[in-house]
Amino acid sequence: xxxxxxxxVIDEDDIEIGxxxxxxxxxxxxxxxxxxxxxxxxxxxxTIPEDAAIRLTRIAGxxxxxxxxxxxxxxxxxxxxxxxxxxxxxxxxxLAEAMIRPKPRxxxxxxxGSKQRRLEGKKRxxxxxxxxxxxxDD
Numbered sequence: 010x011x012x013x014x015x016x017x018v019i020d021e022d023d024i025e026i027g028x029x030x031x032x033x034x035x036x037x038x039x040x041x042x043x044x045x046x047x048x049x050x051x052x053x054x055x056t057i058p059e060d061a062a063i064r065l066t067r068i069a070g071x072x073x074x075x076x077x078x079x080x081x082x083x084x085x086x087x088x089x090x091x092x093x094x095x096x097x098x099x100x101x102x103x104l105a106e107a108m109i110r111p112k113p114r115x116x117x118x119x120x121x122g123s124k125q126r127r128l129e130g131k132k133r134x135x136x137x138x139x140x141x142x143x144x145x146d147d
Contacts, residue, residue: 017057017108024100025049026093031084045084048096053077057108065107072103079103 010019031045052065052073066073073079083096119127 044089046092046096048081050079061107068107
């Protein structure tokens with residue numbers, strides 16, 4: 010069992026991990042060994058609030074299929090075990106981020122001092138610009 014947050018725990022049996030050949034540099038190691046981990050997790054099995062499910066879809070982006078399966082391809086390391094752990098860590102990170110409810114923004118009025126500073130800055134800039142250029146009299 011993986012604990013994602015206080016309210017969310019997922020079973021490790023729900024995570025499918027397969028290994029495929031990695032791309033990129035690595036010499037013959039890349040050609041001979043299947044070290045890249047491909048993690049698949051069905052997000053529909055989760056029992057999370059509706060707003061968290063919407064955030065999960067947005068955060069997962071293209072890593073989530075139309076069927077609600079999150080696919081993570083990890084090939085950062087040269088060993089299967091490290092790539093496997095990397096893929097699991099990235100899944101946990103995505104799920105944990107989706108469970109955090111954003112704080113609503115409260116609109117505030119600008120302070121009197123900030124209004125004064127803004128107007129003084131505008132006045133100073135206006136004075137600089139008004140002194141530019143030549144005044145030609147014919």
